[in-house]
Amino acid sequence: MHQAAPGIKLVAAVLLVTFTALLPRHLTWLYLVPTVILLVLWPVCRMPIIYGLRRLLVAELFIVGIGLLTLLHPTAAPLFLSALVKSNLCVLAMLLLTWTTPFQQVLQQLRRWYFPTVMLSTLALMCRYMPVLGEETRRMTRARASRTFSSKRVVSWQNVALIIGQLFVRSADRAERIYLAMCARGWK
């Protein structure tokens, strides 16, 4: 599955998610179709079971949060159950897509589909620098934590805000350097 063309996987995921999300709002045998497809694909994609279950559990927070609201609908029980099943199936489909398809490949595919260039370069830069800024955030948090001896909430709010502010300043400076580096390599 990892070798399959990213375009096909992307289209298949969109189709599967659309089909699942448009199923009728009570549990019917139709729900078995995406369920079976996904349960067959899971081992084919070689996604670890623990990993998948853990990611599903994280998504469950969102799903149940909104799902609880549907309980107040006149036809509560079937609606709640079907929404729950639908959401989980869709999340599973997306998990399989993200597990088998690196985001770089998705980007290349979007480029082939004439996605706007500005968005593409923004997405590419974002993916490149997300781990860098994440690491920088962790470093600053650690440095701040080792220098702050107060556990007051007011202090920690100010500290987190200062870290994020500093992070923005560093990102802006980094963007400046990236621009110069891009120009030096003949960009535009």
Added chain:
Amino acid sequence: MLLSCEREPAGHNKMHLPDGFLDAKTALLSSGVAAAGVGLALRQVGASLEPRRMPMLGLGAAFVFAAQMLNFPIAGGTSGHLVGGVLIAILLGPNAAILVMTCVLMVQCLMFADGGLMALGANVFNMGLVNVCGGYFVFRLLQSVFRMGQQRSAVFAAAFAGWFGTVLASIFCAGELALSNTVPWSIALPAMANVHMIIGLGEGLATGLILLAVLRARPELVAVQQAPRLRFGSGAIGYGLLICLGLAVFVAPFACPWPDGLEAFGRRLGLPARSISAPLADYHFPLVGSPIAATAIAGAVGTLLAFVAAYALARVLVPILGPSKKDASAGH
């Protein structure tokens, strides 16, 4: 993947819709409006953004993503994180902010399976367009109306705009859920709006604090500083129209007090009209006539409280920390 392991904050915001809660027409409508908004932002950015600011879009998106990893402690061991739409709009300007938030939502969806694929349009519309444009507009309005020192009015306006943007987006989210006939409007609006009036306090406070931190360190980086006057160009009019369109489609059919309009709207869309209005009929609020009226009152009181809180925050915060030297030099 390391990033994804650590991105499991306790207090998720409910606005990030997963798949399975929107029906086809709502998903299509919201995707259409979102696509129009992003297209407009792309045109504006292509026309006005200087090339040297181009990498800042990508870094801004990475910045929002990294900032969302940091948790602000709330009472009782829970914590929440920033959404950051209004903050990035103030820092980079609204056109860039729409693109940045769209990219953040796309990566969350396609890289971390976080937020639905079919609901992506709705999420981009709520958090990319409504949150950013609504918050930014209120920010500029307040900043130009209340003149009390540059930093102070900026912090006040940012804190209130952060709150306002969150609540506004949650109302649109409630409208989308109601239009999908997933959650009745009489439940969705109070639940979403009331919860987000509280969540928004955190967002507003964080927005104000972070903006102050950036203003004190490097005021020249804030986009607002470079465009001192609010101008209604074609962009502002376009965004305004799109949000009004969203308001008309997602919110107005329910907020409209005449049952005829509601039923006519439902019939036009081929819905059985009773299925929408039935929950309104049998749901009674103890003190005030209807839950919608109660929410409206709660909304008015909440807005007033948030306004006063943002004002107090700005008054307290800026003198205590003292005006920095950079403010004095940038203030002329």
